[in-house]
Amino acid sequence: MKYLFTRLLWLPVVMWAVATLTFITLRIVPGNYIESVANQILDPEQIARVQAIWGLDRPITEQYAAFMSDLVRGDLGLSMSSGIPLSRLIFERMPPTIELALVAMVISTGIGMAVGIVSAVTHNRLVDYATRTFAVLWLSLPLFWVAMMLIVIFAVQLRWMPASGRIDARLDYEVITNFMLIDHVLTGNRAALSSFVHHLILPALAIGLTSSGFVARLTRSAMLEIVHSDYVRTARAKGLSERRVILKHALQNALLPIITLQGLQFGTLLGGAVITEIVFTRPGMGRMLLDGILKRDFPVVQGAVMIVAFVYVVINMLVDIIYHVVDPRLRHS
Amino acid sequence: MIPALTIPTPPLPVPARRSRWRRYELSLVGGVFFALVIFATAFAPLLTPYNPELPNVTSRFKLPSLQHPFGTDDFGRDVLARVLYGGRPILFTGFASVLAALVVGILIGTVGALYRGWIDLLLMRLMDVMLSFPSVLLAILIVAALGTGLANMIVAITFFMVPVFARLVRAIVLTLVYQDYVLAARAMGAGDLWLIRRHIFPNLLPPMIVQASAMLAVAISTATALNFLRLGVEPPTPDWGLMVADGQRLLFDAAHVPFFPGLAITLTLLSVNFIGDGLRDHLDPKLRRRL
Numbered sequence: 335m336k337y338l339f340t341r342l343l344w345l346p347v348v349m350w351a352v353a354t355l356t357f358i359t360l361r362i363v364p365g366n367y368i369e370s371v372a373n374q375i376l377d378p379e380q381i382a383r384v385q386a387i388w389g390l391d392r393p394i395t396e397q398y399a400a401f402m403s404d405l406v407r408g409d410l411g412l413s414m415s416s417g418i419p420l421s422r423l424i425f426e427r428m429p430p431t432i433e434l435a436l437v438a439m440v441i442s443t444g445i446g447m448a449v450g451i452v453s454a455v456t457h458n459r460l461v462d463y464a465t466r467t468f469a470v471l472w473l474s475l476p477l478f479w480v481a482m483m484l485i486v487i488f489a490v491q492l493r494w495m496p497a498s499g500r501i502d503a504r505l506d507y508e509v510i511t512n513f514m515l516i517d518h519v520l521t522g523n524r525a526a527l528s529s530f531v532h533h534l535i536l537p538a539l540a541i542g543l544t545s546s547g548f549v550a551r552l553t554r555s556a557m558l559e560i561v562h563s564d565y566v567r568t569a570r571a572k573g574l575s576e577r578r579v580i581l582k583h584a585l586q587n588a589l590l591p592i593i594t595l596q597g598l599q600f601g602t603l604l605g606g607a608v609i610t611e612i613v614f615t616r617p618g619m620g621r622m623l624l625d626g627i628l629k630r631d632f633p634v635v636q637g638a639v640m641i642v643a644f645v646y647v648v649i650n651m652l653v654d655i656i657y658h659v660v661d662p663r664l665r666h667s
Numbered sequence: 668m669i670p671a672l673t674i675p676t677p678p679l680p681v682p683a684r685r686s687r688w689r690r691y692e693l694s695l696v697g698g699v700f701f702a703l704v705i706f707a708t709a710f711a712p713l714l715t716p717y718n719p720e721l722p723n724v725t726s727r728f729k730l731p732s733l734q735h736p737f738g739t740d741d742f743g744r745d746v747l748a749r750v751l752y753g754g755r756p757i758l759f760t761g762f763a764s765v766l767a768a769l770v771v772g773i774l775i776g777t778v779g780a781l782y783r784g785w786i787d788l789l790l791m792r793l794m795d796v797m798l799s800f801p802s803v804l805l806a807i808l809i810v811a812a813l814g815t816g817l818a819n820m821i822v823a824i825t826f827f828m829v830p831v832f833a834r835l836v837r838a839i840v841l842t843l844v845y846q847d848y849v850l851a852a853r854a855m856g857a858g859d860l861w862l863i864r865r866h867i868f869p870n871l872l873p874p875m876i877v878q879a880s881a882m883l884a885v886a887i888s889t890a891t892a893l894n895f896l897r898l899g900v901e902p903p904t905p906d907w908g909l910m911v912a913d914g915q916r917l918l919f920d921a922a923h924v925p926f927f928p929g930l931a932i933t934l935t936l937l938s939v940n941f942i943g944d945g946l947r948d949h950l951d952p953k954l955r956r957r958l
Contacts, residue, residue, distance in 0.1 A: 351796040359812040467693070470944070474936035476888060478895045479911050479929030486922045497918075605803030609892055613915065623804070624896065627811035639808060643800055 337658060341651055352643040353405055356636050357398060366390060367414040367631045388414065401636070410637040415629050420637035423622060428641060429512040430500050431618040434537055434610065435603040441542025442603075443596060446549020453550065454557035455580060465550070473547030477606050481540035481613040488536060495536050498615040502529040537614045541606040545599060552595050556588035590657060597653030601646045694945025697938035704935050708754035717745035719752040719905040728921050737927045740910075741917060746924060749905040750931050756817055756900045757907055757932075761887040764824040765879050768886075771825070772832025773875070777867065779833070780840035781859060791837070794830035802827045806889055810898040820899040824886050835878055836871060843867055873950040880943035884936055891932050907932050 368384050376384070385391045389400060404411060410420035453465040489497035501507070501514065507526040510517045518527035560566060561584055569583045570576075608620030615621075619638055626634030707714060723743035731738040737746035775794070779787040797805070809823035843849055849866050857865075893899045894908030902909060907928040914925025 348796060352800060355796070356808065359808055362812045363814060470940050471933075471937060474884070474933055474940050476891055476895075476908075476911075476929060476932045476936070478892065478908075479925070479932065482911065482915060482918065482925055483929070486918055486926075490919055490922070601801030602803070605801045608803065608807070609896065612896065623807065627807065627898075635808075635811065639804070642804060646801055 338655060341654060345647060345651065348647050349640070349644060353402070353636070353640060354398075356639045357401055360630075360632050360635060361394065365630055367629050370630055371415070405640070410640065411633040413626075413634045414631045415634070420633055423634065424619075424637060424641055425512055427617060427619050427622045427638075429514070430616060431604065431607045431611070431620065432645070433513060433515065433534065434541070434607045434616070434618065435600065437534060437538040438541035438545070438603050438606065439596060439600065441538055442545040442549055442599070443592070445542065446546040447553045447592065449546070449550040450553025451557060451580065451585065453554040454561060457558060457561075466554070469547045469550040469554075471547070472544060472550070475544050477540060477544045478609050478613055480544055481537065481610050484536045484540055485613070496533050497536075500530070500533055500616050500618075501526065502533075505529055533616075537610045537616060540613075541603060541610055545602060545606065548599065549592065549595065553588060553592055556591045557584055560584045560587050594653055594657060597650050600649045604642055604646065691945045691949070693941045694948075697941025697945070700934065701938040701942060704754060704931075704938065705758065707751055708758060711748070711751035711755075715745065715748040715751055717748035719744060719749045720903045730921075731923060738921070738923045740913070740921070740924045746910075746927050749910060750907070750927050753905040753907045753910055753928055754931065754935070755906075756894070756904065757887055757890050757935075760817065760821050760824060760890040760899075761883050764821045764828065764886045764890075765883050767821070767825040768828035768832055768882065769875060769879055771829050773836050773871065775829065775833040776836025776838075777840055777863060780837045780844065781863075787837075790833070794833050797827065797830045798834075800827075802885075803889060803892060806893060807896070807898065810893060815898050815901065817900050820890060820893050823893070824889050827889075828882050828886065831882065832875070832878060835874065839871055839874060840867055843870055877943070877947045877950050880939070880946050884939045884943060887939065888932075888936055 368381065368388065368390065382391065389397060392400075401411075410424070412419050413423060449465050449469060453462050453469070456462045456465075485497045488495045496502075505526050507514075507523050508517060508521050510520060514526070514530045517523075518530060557580075561580075566579060566584055569579045574583075604619075607618060608623065610616070611618040611620035612624065619642060622634060623638040623642075625631070626638060711719075721744065723739075725743065726735070726739050727741055727743040729735050729739040729743075735745050735747065737750060739745055740749070775790050779790045805827045806820075806823040809826055810819055813819040813822060843866065846866075849862065852862060852866060890899065891908035891911075894906050895912045897909070897912060900906045900909060902913070910928035911925045911932075914922075914928070917924045
């Protein structure tokens, strides 16, 4: 309980630090959206007036105080370039990214664990060498290139999958949570669901494949350590089938490090989602962040960074807590 | 007379059949290939007659042939020439940022572990915050703040790698400072600098080499990603990441244009990863037993 409490206390501290670092980072180099765009259409007096509306004429400490007090109340402000509230932008852009990252995670865990187990079971035999080499190959592949090659093969040549977007733009559908899987199942919209899934497969596969190498390596080394332990030998001596020994006794304990890795990996997956969204021109946090950066739209960048950091930190915290619940050895230390 | 007690001697463990070098086969292949990559990018002007930046309207969209082994792009530039030159920004960024992160990380980690107290606490909390953020996004954010360009990209990549090195260094130095021989040296009046030079640095070196080689792959792959997002070097400078990005609009007409630079990235990363694995197996005795 005490551990849980300190972890929860750590969350606002990290978020404050991330917010402050983002705030400072964006203001190291002068220039914001209004200056960079308005110079072309407004005279200096008008620019000053717009700057005043956004509070950009006030001293930096005051701007920081205003940003912080808004943040505490959960208000991320408005986008400078479009005037749309950040809460609205995040509602539109966050679900597609989460969907992509989660499905990618399922793919990478599935492939990675399967390959890792095969590799550990066939320790030092030909299959092991082959799968290990493949794991290194997977983690050497640049994500954006894999994404592009998947488009060339499955969208351009074979025409099995669409090359871009989140869903067919001609379809009618209802937005409730903006998590399309949930929305389309709730409304029973089959056409939309199928189009959505088709659009999701290639990008998720690109991220999933390139990050499965890490999972495979970790699964292999975790399994190897356990396969040679006493209790696994006992299980074998009891006459349990090899299948049962590996899948039930060994894998269950190997799961802990894998869960941890997946927590850490989620940040990588989010980063990967950013890149994949660019290749597949999918709407999402990645495009939002990149657009915000290129336009120097401070509130958009701050909002995107805060949300991504929040999700990342919370997931890592959950993993840590799960870890403590699952592993009795850690509970008392 | 008591008969001599004979104890049956257990058979000597049979040495593994695989020779010492067999185990490092892949690492050797990786090492040779990586050396070739460095050589090819360094001596690119001698290896290709084409100018990587000069457009040539008469030879646009050529498929791979004897004259242009990797074909030409939409500006009629030879793709092979661009791939040869295009490794330069990537490799330079990789080496420069790993070196910088190593130096800063060793500094922060050693200071934290040797002096403890509030300095240590402050530094490590700062490292925690930096680590609590997805690395690619952190790099993107820093480039956003400083502006695009090669130098800023190196700063960004260095920045997110520092905590990795700093924490590892701190952990190792912490175990070292309480070793008997270090305490003895201290009791005999050894100063901090002498301790660092004679006892801490030599022990730090092997794990740092392993970590640096692993981080080189991360740095190179992040550099290509940043260049791909057009946050790094600017066109018409040939660069692998940028070439893939530019090739995206040609996917339907000339997919060979993004294919070859991507292949170059893959093979380079693969060789660096193989080198890293070999170094880890060789320098980390704990792991050596397990393999």
